[in-house]
Amino acid sequence: xxxxxxxxxxxxxxxxxKRGKVxxxxxVDDLLLIVASDRMSAFDVVMDDPIPDKGKILTKISLFxxxxxxxxxxxxxxxxxxxxxxxxxxxYISQLEGRSMLVRKAMPLPVECIVRGYLSGSGWQEYLSTGxxxxxxxxxxxxxxxxxxxxxxxxSTKAPDGKHDENINFKKAADILGxxxxxxxxxxxxxxxxxxxxxxxxxxxxxxxxxxxxxMVDDRLILIDEVLTPDSSRFWPVDEYRPGGPxxxxxxxxxxxxxxxxxxxxxxxxxxLPSEIVEKTKEKYLEALERLTGHRLI
Numbered sequence: 001x002x003x004x005x006x007x008x009x010x011x012x013x014x015x016x017x018k019r020g021k022v023x024x025x026x027x028v029d030d031l032l033l034i035v036a037s038d039r040m041s042a043f044d045v046v047m048d049d050p051i052p053d054k055g056k057i058l059t060k061i062s063l064f065x066x067x068x069x070x071x072x073x074x075x076x077x078x079x080x081x082x083x084x085x086x087x088x089x090x091x092y093i094s095q096l097e098g099r100s101m102l103v104r105k106a107m108p109l110p111v112e113c114i115v116r117g118y119l120s121g122s123g124w125q126e127y128l129s130t131g132x133x134x135x136x137x138x139x140x141x142x143x144x145x146x147x148x149x150x151x152x153x154x155x156s157t158k159a160p161d162g163k164h165d166e167n168i169n170f171k172k173a174a175d176i177l178g179x180x181x182x183x184x185x186x187x188x189x190x191x192x193x194x195x196x197x198x199x200x201x202x203x204x205x206x207x208x209x210x211x212x213x214x215x216m217v218d219d220r221l222i223l224i225d226e227v228l229t230p231d232s233s234r235f236w237p238v239d240e241y242r243p244g245g246p247x248x249x250x251x252x253x254x255x256x257x258x259x260x261x262x263x264x265x266x267x268x269x270x271x272x273l274p275s276e277i278v279e280k281t282k283e284k285y286l287e288a289l290e291r292l293t294g295h296r297l298i
Contacts, residue, residue, distance in 0.1 A: 004052060004053065005038050005050050005052050005053075006035070006037050006038050006050075006055060006095065006099065007037060007038060007039060007050045008024065008037060008039075009024045009035045009037060009095065011026060011089075011092050011095075013088055013091075014026040014027075014028060014033065014088055014089070014092075015027040015028075017032070021039060021041040021044070021046050022036060022037055022039050022040075022041065022054075022055070022058070022231065023035060023036050023037065023225075024037060028085070028086050028088060028089060028102065029086050030105065031078060031086075031102050031103065031104060031105065032102070032103050032104070032105055033085070033089060033096075033100060033101075033102055033103075034100060034101045034102075034103055035055070035095075035096065035099060035100045036054075036055030036056070036058050036059045036099045036100070036226075037050070037054075037055050037099075038050035038051055038052060038053065038054045038055050039054075040054060040252070040255065040281070042252060042255050042256050042259055042270075043164075043256070043259065043266040044159070044164050044165075044266075045266065045267065045268055045270050046270070047255075047270045047273060048269075048270055048272060048273075049272060049273040049278055051278055051281050051282050051285070052278070052282055053282065053286075053297060054282065054285060055099040056098040056099045056297055057229075057230075057285045057286060057288075057289050057297060058226055058229045058230075058231055058285075059080070059098060059099050059100070059101065060098070060289055060293065060295070060297065061226075061228065061229045061230070061288065061289055061292060061293065062101075062226045062227050062228075062229055063077070063080055063101075064292060064293045065196065065227040065228045065229075066223070066227065068195075068196075068199065069192055069195065069196075069223065069227065072188065072191055072192055072195060073188050073191075073192065073221070073222065073223045074220065074221075074222045074223070075222055075223040075224070075227075076103040076104045076106055076215065076217070076222055076223070076224045077101055077102075077103055078101075078102045078103055078104060079101070079102045080100065080101050080102070082096040082097055082100060084102075085100075085102050086102075098298075103224070104217055104222075105217070106215025106216060106217045106222055106224050107215055107216045107217075108158075108213060108214075108215045108224060108225075109177060109181070109185065109213070109214050109215060109216070110157070110158055110176055110177075111155050111156070111157065111158065111168075111173050111176055111177055111182075111185070112155060112156045112157070112158055112165060112211050112212075112213060113153070113155055113185050113186070113189040113211065113212040113213070113214060114153070114154045114155060114156055114167075114189075114209060114210070114211045114212075115151050115152070115153055115154070115189050115190055115192075115193035115209060115210055115212070116133065116148065116151065116152050116154055116208070116209040117147065117148055117151040117193065117197060117207065117208060117209060118145055118146065118147050118148060118206070118208040118209065118234075118236075119138075119142050119143070119144060119145060119146045119148060120144065120145055120208050120209060120234055120246075120247070121209065121234065122167060123154065123167075123209065124144050124145075126167060127142065133152065133154050133167070134152075134153075134154040134155065134167050134168060134169045134170070135169030135170065135171070136152050136154070136169075143243050143244045143245075144243070144244065144245055144246065145208070145236075145241075145242075145243045145244065145245065145246065145247050146243045146244075147243070151190055151193055151194065151197075153170065153186045153189055153190055154167060155167075155168055155170065155172075155173040155182075156168060170182065170186070173186075181221070184221055185212075185214050185221065188212075188214075188221070188223075189212050192212060192223075192227070192228075193207070193210060196210070196228045199292075200228075200235070200292060201238065203291045203292055203294075204237060204238045204239060204291055205235050205236070205237065205238065205250065205288070205291055205292065206235070206236040206237070206238055206241055206247075207228065207233055207234070207235060208233075208234035208235070208236055208247070209233065209234050210228055210232055210233035210234070211232045211233070212227060212232075213225040213226075228292075229288075230250055230251035230252060230284065230285050230288045231251070231252060233251060234247075234249060234251055234253060235249055235250040235251045235288050236248065236249055236250075237249075237250070249284065250284045250285070250287050250288035250291070251284065251285075251288065252281070254277075254280060254281055254284055255273075255277065255281050258273075258277050259271070
């Protein structure tokens with residue numbers, strides 16, 4: 001395997017709290033160290049084959065957005081420079097470079113905050129069945145990938161690893177979070193989406209939908225995890241947008257489409273990924289990075 005690929009981090013002396021689908025989370029003093037691996041998940045299953053440099057691409061995009069969004073919402077970032085991390089991390093600087101963030105501890109909210117500006121994915125499937133998404137009625141006769149009149153907030157549960165998240169209506173989200181918190185995350189999510197959609201459009205990218213995660217720090221709501229990346233969003237090229245069917249993309253939809261083509265049943269074990277699928281997926285993530293930030297992966 002390529003020596004630059006990090007499928008799983010193992011830092012002796014650091015307390016591992018969690019391995020997510022993509023990120024490994026360590027406790028360092030009173031902070032958290034988040035390491036973005038090159039693991040790739042689809043349909044809530046982690047593939048055996050990693051995508052080279054994926055963790056670095058996701059980290060670079062999230063850092064770009066955290067800075068852009070500072071005027072809208074506070075985030076958990078303390079530093080992304082391993083040279084400033086606590087002493088216990090210093091022996092792992094080469095592995096942490098470009099794919100890690102030192103962040104404040106937060107109590108994650110048990111709801112994922114999804115905003116949709118276009119009709120796609122599970123939202124499209126729900127619309128076909130019910131004419132609505134998460135209890136929000138939509139006009140009749142919409143086509144796949146149509147732009148919605150206005151973005152909608154469509155939360156979901158946070159399922160354990162290996163399980164599928166469930167779309168829920170706003171009332172259910174309010175029951176889980178409390179009405180005041182639910183209203184606040186809805187407002188902030190829609191504001192972030194509108195800001196991100198406008199900026200991305202200038203770079204030739206449509207943000208069709210995206211997912212945010214929030215946490216509480218000292219009774220303050222902050223943005224955590226990642227933001228507006230190809231893992232958490234659908235990115236479509238503006239110049240190739242054609243409503244009425246699936247779209248070309250700069251995200252993991254390319255991999256999802258391949259898995260659907262081979263009739264994989266969306267449960268473990270994952271299939272092995274051909275080298276051309278791995279490389280093409282990396283190319284799409286790199287293009288998203290370069291278009292959004294104007295920077296290449298160094």
